[in-house]
Amino acid sequence: MNDFTNTHPAKEAACAGMASPQPAKRTLQGLDWLNFFLADVQTGVGPFLAIYLSKYGWNEELVGTALSVGGLAGIIAQTPAGAWVDAARSKRALVAGGTLALAVGALVIAVLPQVWPVLMAQALIGASSSIFIPAICAISLGVVGHRLFDRRQGRNQTFNAAGNVVAAVSMGLLGYFVSDRAIFFFVMALAIPTLCALGRIRADDIDYELARGAGASSHDGRAGASSHDGRAGTSSQTGAAYVSDLLKTKGLVIFLVCAVLFHFANAAMLPLLGEMLSKGHGRASMMFMSACVVTTQLVIVLLASWAGAKAGEWGRKPLLLLGFSVLPLRGVLYTLTSSAPLLVGIQVLDGIGAGIFGVVSVLVIADLTHGSGRFNLALGAITTAVGIGASLSQTIAGGLVHHFGYRVGFLLLAVVAFVALVILFVWMPETRELRAGPAGQARR
Numbered sequence: 001m002n003d004f005t006n007t008h009p010a011k012e013a014a015c016a017g018m019a020s021p022q023p024a025k026r027t028l029q030g031l032d033w034l035n036f037f038l039a040d041v042q043t044g045v046g047p048f049l050a051i052y053l054s055k056y057g058w059n060e061e062l063v064g065t066a067l068s069v070g071g072l073a074g075i076i077a078q079t080p081a082g083a084w085v086d087a088a089r090s091k092r093a094l095v096a097g098g099t100l101a102l103a104v105g106a107l108v109i110a111v112l113p114q115v116w117p118v119l120m121a122q123a124l125i126g127a128s129s130s131i132f133i134p135a136i137c138a139i140s141l142g143v144v145g146h147r148l149f150d151r152r153q154g155r156n157q158t159f160n161a162a163g164n165v166v167a168a169v170s171m172g173l174l175g176y177f178v179s180d181r182a183i184f185f186f187v188m189a190l191a192i193p194t195l196c197a198l199g200r201i202r203a204d205d206i207d208y209e210l211a212r213g214a215g216a217s218s219h220d221g222r223a224g225a226s227s228h229d230g231r232a233g234t235s236s237q238t239g240a241a242y243v244s245d246l247l248k249t250k251g252l253v254i255f256l257v258c259a260v261l262f263h264f265a266n267a268a269m270l271p272l273l274g275e276m277l278s279k280g281h282g283r284a285s286m287m288f289m290s291a292c293v294v295t296t297q298l299v300i301v302l303l304a305s306w307a308g309a310k311a312g313e314w315g316r317k318p319l320l321l322l323g324f325s326v327l328p329l330r331g332v333l334y335t336l337t338s339s340a341p342l343l344v345g346i347q348v349l350d351g352i353g354a355g356i357f358g359v360v361s362v363l364v365i366a367d368l369t370h371g372s373g374r375f376n377l378a379l380g381a382i383t384t385a386v387g388i389g390a391s392l393s394q395t396i397a398g399g400l401v402h403h404f405g406y407r408v409g410f411l412l413l414a415v416v417a418f419v420a421l422v423i424l425f426v427w428m429p430e431t432r433e434l435r436a437g438p439a440g441q442a443r444r
Helices: 009-015 025-043 047-054 060-087 091-111 115-129 132-144 149-177 182-199 239-246 250-267 269-278 284-314 316-334 340-369 375-404 406-427
Strands: none
Touching: 025 091, 025 132, 025 149, 025 182, 047 060, 047 149, 047 182, 047 269, 060 091, 060 115, 060 132, 060 269, 060 375, 091 115, 091 132, 091 182, 132 149, 132 375, 149 182, 149 284, 149 340, 250 269, 250 316, 250 340, 250 375, 250 406, 269 284, 269 316, 269 340, 269 375, 269 406, 284 316, 284 340, 316 340, 316 406, 340 375, 375 406
């Protein structure tokens, strides 16, 4: 793990001959722990939900519907959430509100595991969770600036994955030794340290202009980007006009297609694996699911900081190709064994794909929107499209498994993942060069 808190942004920026934000050490540490504890909160209402509901007689199709409701709520809220983050002066307040709403949703699921209460709770969780990705990215960008965003995003993913590891182990043990329901009460309790970590981030350390991707701040040493330099839009545009302009940007449209297909292929794999493990393993299924999540997240912990650093050195596309290539392989391997230990081992591939995509996708969007002042709106719009793919994945794959079995479901997802890889390889351009400095040389 890179010691970001001991390597001050101003020191690295001085070497490049430019000004940089100078956040307090407590702010950088607060951002670290916010990513850690927020991951803990979100993990409990993710892959464990499928196992929890199956224990109450929910079939695969109904579980898929419940998961899709949360995804659809997030889809509806995501783009407005991105625009809201761009406009809001207090990014921290948005994160606090989303955390509290997620805790309420977890309480409803724990107390009332019937269809309509769970669907309403999933809608609340999906809508409130839509604020987290753009808000955390905005706070990070506002704290460290564009030049250090590669490293900061890698560090965010490292702490996020570490939080997922701790949460998965804790929740697996709770599900095995206490009850499945205890997991959701644990989620509520985790909201407290999440809010404490948020409170350590100083509001004065978050540059409002940088946080929304604008280039006019003196911190970053660059005027706003022209709409003719390969990026779309300016901060003077309305949200709707900017999203429309984004859709005319070739690189971003190609990335959007690839991202949607990637998440369509990826989103249903872990829940389907959880349902498959729950059959015939009884209480041990929670431990197997915990092991799957831990395996994935440990790989991300080891990979994320490296991915952030290499994205700045190698460019974005080589890393994306690596992350996309493991997904079709993973889908095929799930069909070749029913051994729980081997299925858990296959999750190493999930960690590689998720770790790279989680870091590099945000950097691609930052490249394409640098100087526009609409970074979070663009991030929200793309996340909306990605959410559509993920939501359809849950429903379609769940229905196929219900009628034709797990092998057909996993093979379909593998085919979609392969199509995404081909499109990325053939048509996706490199975007790192779009963040060139005033002299026209790429930022390294």
